Amino acid sequence: EVQLMESGGGLLQPGGSLRLSCAASGFTFTSYWMHWVRQAPGKGLVWVSRINSDGSSTHYADSVKGRFTISRDNAENTLYLQMNSLRAEDTAVYYCVRSWYYFDFWGQGTLVTVSS
Amino acid sequence: DIVMTQSPDSLAVSLGERATINCRSSQSVLYSSNNKNYLAWYQQKPGQPPKVLIYWASTRESGVPDRFSGSGSGTDFTLTISSLQAEDVALYYCQQYYDTPITFGPGTKVDIK
Numbered sequence: 056e057v058q059l060m061e062s063g064g065g066l067l068q069p070g071g072s073l074r075l076s077c078a079a080s081g082f083t084f085t086s087y088w089m090h091w092v093r094q095a096p097g098k099g100l101v102w103v104s105r106i107n108s109d110g111s112s113t114h115y116a117d118s119v120k121g122r123f124t125i126s127r128d129n130a131e132n133t134l135y136l137q138m139n140s141l142r143a144e145d146t147a148v149y150y151c152v153r154s155w156y157y158f159d160f161w162g163q164g165t166l167v168t169v170s171s
Numbered sequence: 172d173i174v175m176t177q178s179p180d181s182l183a184v185s186l187g188e189r190a191t192i193n194c195r196s197s198q199s200v201l202y203s204s205n206n207k208n209y210l211a212w213y214q215q216k217p218g219q220p221p222k223v224l225i226y227w228a229s230t231r232e233s234g235v236p237d238r239f240s241g242s243g244s245g246t247d248f249t250l251t252i253s254s255l256q257a258e259d260v261a262l263y264y265c266q267q268y269y270d271t272p273i274t275f276g277p278g279t280k281v282d283i284k
């Protein structure tokens with residue numbers, strides 16, 4: 056059974072840092088590109104970042120470029136999102152997503168709240 | 172960036188009736204080398220992550236009921252629910268995966284009339 060389990064969310068102040076993790080199981084992790092997508096409370100879906108299967112190529116939304124870093128550990132079947140200089144507008148549920156072109160499997164998400 | 176728009180914002184349909192959602196992209200998402208439209212539809216129910224319904228604009232994901240269908244090409248696409256069931260109450264999003272940044276439509280809320 057395919058599973059994506061996010062962790063690392065929480066409440067923090069503006070300017071803080073957080074690292075999200077996504078543990079993958081039930082499929083060959085190294086065969087897939089992976090993404091982070093976020094959803095602010097009551098709002099729509101916003102793509103954040105993607106990484107290719109071997110970690111050699113990454114891409115970011117303009118809103119997080121220079122502040123967030125996506126990475127993966129293929130030996131541990133884990134995806135990461137390092138989030139620095141957090142702002143109130145980064146408050147959202149962050150989903151870890153597997154893709155084979157389209158987004159074919161989503162984790163349950165982890166909530167990040169940035170507030171003073 | 173490719174901007175995705177959806178219409179209507181919301182709709183209420185009687186049980187057993189047809190629901191139609193439209194999606195438009197600001198530029199074509201048809202890749203000429205393979206003749207595929209890089210367009211997907213997702214369903215999201217409250218408190219749950221999105222789930223893919225349709226990809227390549229018209230291919231139904233495994234396990235998705237055949238009352239869901241997708242059509243269109245280039246810049247204009249449609250998701251049709253042929254006979255609305257109670258469990259179809261949800262938000263529906265279109266998405267282009269033709270180019271980064273990957274972008275989603277704003278969503279369409281489907282309710283029972």
